[in-house]
Amino acid sequence: MSKKPFSKIVTLFVIIIFSIFLFAWNGEAVEDTGIIVFEDEDLKKVVMRSLSKPEGPVFRPEVENLTEFSIPSFRHYEINSIKGLEAFLNIKTLRIGPNYISDLTPLAHLTDLERLYIFENHIEDLSPLGKLKELRELIIRGLPPYKKGLPSGKYSGHYIEDISPLAGLVKLEYLKLSHQKISNLETLTQLPNLKTLNVAYNSISDLKPLTALTGLSHLDLEANNIKDISPLRGLKKLTYLNLIRNELTGVKHLSSLEGLQVLLLSGNDLRNIASLTRLVNLEKLDISDNNISVAPGLKEFKGLKELNISGNPIDDINFISECRKLERLLAFNCEIRDISPLRGHNSLKELFLHNNRITDISPLEGLNTLERLDLSGNSIENVSVISGLNKLKYLDLEGCGLTAIEFLKDLGSLEYLELENNRISQIEPLKKHINLKTLVLDNNQIKDISTLGELMNLKVLSLNDNQIENIDSLTGLNQLEVLYISGNRIRNIKPLLKLNNLSVVAIKNNQFKLDEDVIKKLEDNKVTVVY
Structure with missing residues (x-):
């Protein structure tokens, strides 16, 4: 062989070796280099930050001691791939915040994982999780349909339907697979150690597989298509049961669950709950938004601390006289x-x-433990009794026909006060309410708001649809963040420029000439102006 071809071969070999080395140093390593390959640059940034490492590649030994790792939400990063996490072999707890991740394959290598929490991503296939035999806790939460503030189109059509890959995870004690499209729970019969199961917001109608889960203490089935709850009658260890927003017409099969402490039945088609009287250990019961007109059996629940009967045609609450431990009662829209x-x-x-x-x-009168009271939408004849409820922090008297608020003057603990849709003209009694953070006075007959200038802790103030002409007195409210003053007679909005913490102001339908300079300055200060 001539020297010339040989030298070319040597040169080519050197170039290849050098290229591989350079390629690896730039973070696109082959495994033998010990450098972790991150397909997603944002994931690499998260890892670098967790290692307090400003630059350079990430080597496998650097992550070997990590036992916990968290990937933050898309508000900070936009992560599409978790390739690279397969090197985190000793991780026991992994949290993945809302991002755009669809492929969980890298997790198949993390056989020491005990806790895996994934929130609002693009997960459809659970197959890679089948090898994670040490898992005790698994959460994969889909995207709620009402979630706002998300990039459009990023979350449509990504749901889990098949949970069969989880069949071998016999150490699972906590499983949450909410906001998916799961209809078949048969796989759960192979998970005998489950204590907590949350499959809310799915497409479940058949609960028969749950009969095998006799160790369950916490069961969340909210927002499914359930009519038949007879399979639940043998789950004697249940202390928490959520059946909100299903298709129930009866609850007799729950009468054997005497260990229940929390029972949520809102949004069904129940008319009679007499069969629940054996559940004497209940501390919280929600039967709101059903068709229950009488509920005398509730008097048996003497240990109840929280009761919600709202949205039912109930007119008689005599049963409550027996529930002496009640701390929270919701009985609105009845x-x-x-x-x-x-x-x-x-x-x-x-x-x-x-x-x-x-x-x-x-x-x-005399209910001096009350901290939150809402009587809005009632035609109250005499409100003076409220003056003695001096522990109140929250009070809503919207639309109660009020003309005067003298009874409020000594309620100095108030932090939230709503008095809209009344006939109030004088607000002098609010002068000493320095703890107020939210004050709503819409649709009254108020002209003078000078009293409000002393409420230094106000963060939200709503004065829409009154007769206010001057807002100078508000300039000292340095904590104010939200101000609604639409529908008044205000001529000058320059005082708004002195509200240093303001983030939102609504000034529609007033009498001022549009001052574009003021509005521009407000917007330059990142204030949202509605005008």
Whole structure:
């Protein structure tokens, strides 16, 4: 062989070796180099940050001691691939925030994983998880249909339907697969150690596979297509059961679940719940938005701490007189007139009675433990009893026919106050309410707001549809973030420029000449102006 061809071969070999070395150094390594290949540059940035490493490639030994790792949401990064995570062999806990990840194949190598939490990605195929035999906790939450503020088109059509790859994960104790399109639960019969199961927001109608899960203590089946709940009657260890928004017409099969402490049945078609009277350990019961008109059996639940009967045609709440441990009662959008059964309920902290037919609230006298009270939408004849409820932090009296608010002057603990849709003209009694953070006074007859200048902790103030001409007194409200003053008689909006923390202001339908300079300055300060 001549020297010339030989030298060419040597030269070519050197070039190839050098190229491979250079290629590896730039982070596109073959495995033998010890450099981890990250297909997604944003994932590499997350890893670099977790290692406090400013630059250069990531070597396998650098991640060997990691036992926990988290990938943040798309608001910080836009991660499409988790290739590279297969090198994190000792990881036990992995959290993946909302991103655009669809392929879980790299996780198949992480056989020491015990906890895997994946939120709002593009997951459809669970096959790579079948090898993760040490998993104790698994959460894969799909995207709720009501979620806002997300990049358009990024989340459509990505749901899990087949859960059969999970069949061998016998150590699973906690499983959450919500907001998917799962209809078949047969695989769960092979997961005998499950204690918590959440398959809310799916397409489930058949619960028969759950009969095998006798160790379940927490079961969430919200928003499915369930009519028959008879398979649940043998789950005697259940303490929490959520059946909100299904297609139930009866609940007799739940009567054997005497260990239940929390039972949620809102949004079904129930008319009678008498069969639940054996559930004497209940502490929280939600039967809202059904068709229940009478519920005398509720008096048996003497340990109840929280009860929601809202959205039912109930007019008689005498049963509540027996529920002396109640701390929270939601009974809005009903037909209630008489609230005398509430008299002496000194454990009540939260009471929501809006949109009923209540005129007499004297039974509330002496309920000094109340912190939240909503009586909006009732035609109350005498509100003076409220003046003694001095622990109130939240009060809503919208549309109660109020003309004066003198009764509020000593309620100095108030942080949230809503008085819209009344006939109030004087707000002097609010002068000392320095703890107020949210104040809503829309649609009244208010002209003078000078009193509000002393409420230094206000963050949200709504004064729409009044008779206000001057807003100078608001300039000292340095904590104010949201201000609604549409529908008034304001002529000068320059005082708004002194509100340093303002983020949103609505000024439509006033009498000022549009001051584009002021609006521009506000917008330059990142204030959203609605005009």
